[in-house]
Amino acid sequence: MAVKEDQHLLAIKDKSYRYTPSLVHEIQFGAGDIFIIRGPRQVGKTTMIKMMIERLLHESVNTKSILYCSCESITHFKELIEILTHFFQQRKNKRTYLFLDEISFVPEWQRAILFIANQGLTQKATLVLTGSNARDLKESSERLPGRRGQGKDLKLFPLTMTELKNLDYFRQKTFEELLDIYMHIGGFPRAIADFVTLGYVADSTYDIYRNWIVGDASRYGLRQETLKQILFRIAETMGTRITWPKLIENSPVKSHETALEYVEHLKDTFLCHIHYCYDPDLKGPSFQKARKIYFIDPLLTTIAVCWREGNTNLSQWIKTRMEKKEERGRFFEAAVINHAVRQYPEIFFWYSAKEKKEVDLVIKQKGTFDLYEVKLSTSPTLRALNKTVAIIDPHNFEKFITAHKDS
Numbered sequence: 001m002a003v004k005e006d007q008h009l010l011a012i013k014d015k016s017y018r019y020t021p022s023l024v025h026e027i028q029f030g031a032g033d034i035f036i037i038r039g040p041r042q043v044g045k046t047t048m049i050k051m052m053i054e055r056l057l058h059e060s061v062n063t064k065s066i067l068y069c070s071c072e073s074i075t076h077f078k079e080l081i082e083i084l085t086h087f088f089q090q091r092k093n094k095r096t097y098l099f100l101d102e103i104s105f106v107p108e109w110q111r112a113i114l115f116i117a118n119q120g121l122t123q124k125a126t127l128v129l130t131g132s133n134a135r136d137l138k139e140s141s142e143r144l145p146g147r148r149g150q151g152k153d154l155k156l157f158p159l160t161m162t163e164l165k166n167l168d169y170f171r172q173k174t175f176e177e178l179l180d181i182y183m184h185i186g187g188f189p190r191a192i193a194d195f196v197t198l199g200y201v202a203d204s205t206y207d208i209y210r211n212w213i214v215g216d217a218s219r220y221g222l223r224q225e226t227l228k229q230i231l232f233r234i235a236e237t238m239g240t241r242i243t244w245p246k247l248i249e250n251s252p253v254k255s256h257e258t259a260l261e262y263v264e265h266l267k268d269t270f271l272c273h274i275h276y277c278y279d280p281d282l283k284g285p286s287f288q289k290a291r292k293i294y295f296i297d298p299l300l301t302t303i304a305v306c307w308r309e310g311n312t313n314l315s316q317w318i319k320t321r322m323e324k325k326e327e328r329g330r331f332f333e334a335a336v337i338n339h340a341v342r343q344y345p346e347i348f349f350w351y352s353a354k355e356k357k358e359v360d361l362v363i364k365q366k367g368t369f370d371l372y373e374v375k376l377s378t379s380p381t382l383r384a385l386n387k388t389v390a391i392i393d394p395h396n397f398e399k400f401i402t403a404h405k406d407s
Contacts, residue, residue, distance in 0.1 A: 213271065
């Protein structure tokens with residue numbers, strides 16, 4: 001492929017908001033390895049793998065040994081087999097690198113990968129697959145036992161504040177300035193580009209993300225109107241403990257089974273995080289108790305509310321919203337939770353009706369756990385579960401992030 005003329009790379013060439021994910025340089029392209037990179041749509045997976053191709057070309061890999069294939073228009077796994085088989089026939093046992101973008105669009109795609117692996121065609125190849133559906137990618141990758149070499153499951157999400165700070169445009173910003181920007185625009189690449197070039201996120205950009213959410217849901221037979229209501233209720237209840245019946249209160253959605261189905265879809269497409277209550281006896285989540293739901297990025301909260309309310313000029317809406325202390329507190333709490341999700345495999349909140357206490361963040365690791373409460377300002381020290389509860393506020397959030405590096 002002609003990387004020098006690629007629209008994705010040209011769009012960010014020499015830009016102060018150009019972002020190079022660490023995965024571009026971290027992946028070791030071993031022969032026989034199959035990597036699967038998961039993450040939401042429009043997060044930059046396509047640009048990232050083109051950066052990987054750019055890296056290979058800089059390392060003097062022959063252009064003819066590299067295949068990039070966008071899978072969004074491929075409707076059958078047999079079509080994918082034909083594309084891959086044709087490529088391998090041309091290269092005839094030479095070292096190759098294959099990048100299959102948005103492979104989760106292809107029904108039963110793993111059958112195509114199994115076919116070429118069973119033919120011995122992947123022995124001298126590295127495959128990098130990307131997709132936007134967690135359940136599909138996980139279940140399908142489990143059907144490739146022993147055929148992935150040293151390949152791993154990897155993730156790409158919207159930028160964290162640490163990653164935002166490393167962009168040229170934001171290097172001179174104070175942490176407080178950066179936090180304010182992040183809570184307004186989030187970390188999706190197109191929103192960042194808008195902010196740098198326009199000073200705000202354009203309504204057309206919000207439309208692109210909303211249309212992607214709707215399009216993905218329709219692929220799985222979900223109704224647009226129901227989706228709109230569920231998204232709104234997630235935004236409206238952000239940071240509060242909710243049951244499935246509670247989630248659909250004051251909405252046209254009548255069944256809590258429907259609420260569960262839609263939230264599971266949003267989780268599988270990397271749009272929200274379900275924050276479960278920690279059970280000290282189980283030393284893990286209590287799936288029966290009320291849970292909290294957070295969008296994985298502030299931009300999605302803005303979309304969820306404004307879509308249902310029919311608002312325009314969304315950047316002004318979020319600016320006005322952030323002037324309210326209660327709303328700013330909810331967005332800050334979501335920012336803390338989302339950074340913790342990125343850094344730790346096991347995080348929860350804790351609540352006791354008997355003690356009338358709640359802790360926003362329980363981080364479990366190395367056989368123990370730490371407790372954190374998220375506040376907009378300094379608060380008195382709390383205790384829960386026989387431990388001191390640390391406070392995370394805007395002044396020490398930077399310390400929390402830098403002390404706990406992104407995984």
